[in-house]
Amino acid sequence: MPLPKEYISFSQIRTYTNCPRQYFFSYIENIRTAINDKVFLGVVFHDAADYHLKKKIDGATPGKEETSEYFTGTFNKMAENTEVIWGDSKEKAFKRGLAFIKYFVVEIAPGIKPMMTEKEIECKLPNSEVKLKGIIDLVEEDFSLTDFKTTTAKWSKDRLNKSLLQMYIYKFLFEESIGGFIKELKFKIVYSKNATGIKHQEHSIPAGNADLKKMFEIINFAIDNIEKGYFYKNEGYICNFCDYKAICSRTEI
Numbered sequence: 001m002p003l004p005k006e007y008i009s010f011s012q013i014r015t016y017t018n019c020p021r022q023y024f025f026s027y028i029e030n031i032r033t034a035i036n037d038k039v040f041l042g043v044v045f046h047d048a049a050d051y052h053l054k055k056k057i058d059g060a061t062p063g064k065e066e067t068s069e070y071f072t073g074t075f076n077k078m079a080e081n082t083e084v085i086w087g088d089s090k091e092k093a094f095k096r097g098l099a100f101i102k103y104f105v106v107e108i109a110p111g112i113k114p115m116m117t118e119k120e121i122e123c124k125l126p127n128s129e130v131k132l133k134g135i136i137d138l139v140e141e142d143f144s145l146t147d148f149k150t151t152t153a154k155w156s157k158d159r160l161n162k163s164l165l166q167m168y169i170y171k172f173l174f175e176e177s178i179g180g181f182i183k184e185l186k187f188k189i190v191y192s193k194n195a196t197g198i199k200h201q202e203h204s205i206p207a208g209n210a211d212l213k214k215m216f217e218i219i220n221f222a223i224d225n226i227e228k229g230y231f232y233k234n235e236g237y238i239c240n241f242c243d244y245k246a247i248c249s250r251t252e253i
């Protein structure tokens with residue numbers, strides 16, 4: 001069968017690698033589920049950070065108030081049109097998100113020299129007609145590539161290692177589509193469980209260490225299996241957090 005979206009992306013590969021049946025429900029059957037408030041806040045945060053950095057590229061860096069106002073407007077507009085499972089409450093989630101973006105403006109953004117932000121890029125995979133697609137959060141003037149994350153707690157080394165594939169894909173996409181060589185890959189992770197005590201951590205990986213051979217192996221494995229229609233269950237701990245648990249338990253192995 002052809003790829004359902006006519007391209008492959010990091011989120012598709014991650015879903016297929018986690019559980020092929022989950023991929024089936026999400027991308028083949030296109031079953032939409034409510035998102036949790038942490039995912040929702042991540043989307044709004046990215047949008048507001050992009051607003052701030054794009055203005056900076058244009059030479060008009062907005063202050064904390066303007067960026068917070070933009071965050072508030074986006075939060076309210078998106079909340080009206082999105083089915084969200086709010087944790088404690090919508091108000092609490094809003095306060096946490098607002099505190100995150102204020103922290104970003106004061107503690108992180110001043111050190112950033114943006115060249116390109118929130119850009120969707122695609123290119124064909126080597127020796128293939130399949131397109132690879134991704135949205136890169138930030139490339140700076142020094143050709144470092146950054147992905148922003150918002151989360152509740154500091155990342156472990158294991159979490160970092162599991163996320164490297166995403167960075168390798170973005171490096172490949174940028175170099176193939178835009179040109180030039182990415183020198184450094186960075187994760188900037190803003191974290192806290194609530195609206196106080198916000199911190200961030202930065203992980204930097206020399207781009208020369210990117211294991212592209214392994215990256216293509218993982219991508220091609222997912223593409224081959226999707227095209228062959230292999231959507232087996234990968235039952236285990238992840239089932240506890242799976243949006244499709246109820247549907248899945250009613251379907252055959």
Ligand code: SF4
Pocket residue numbers: 019020021022233234235236238239242243244245248249
């Ligand atoms: S419940 Fe488990 S096996 Fe079923 S789709 Fe979700 S992760 Fe896969």
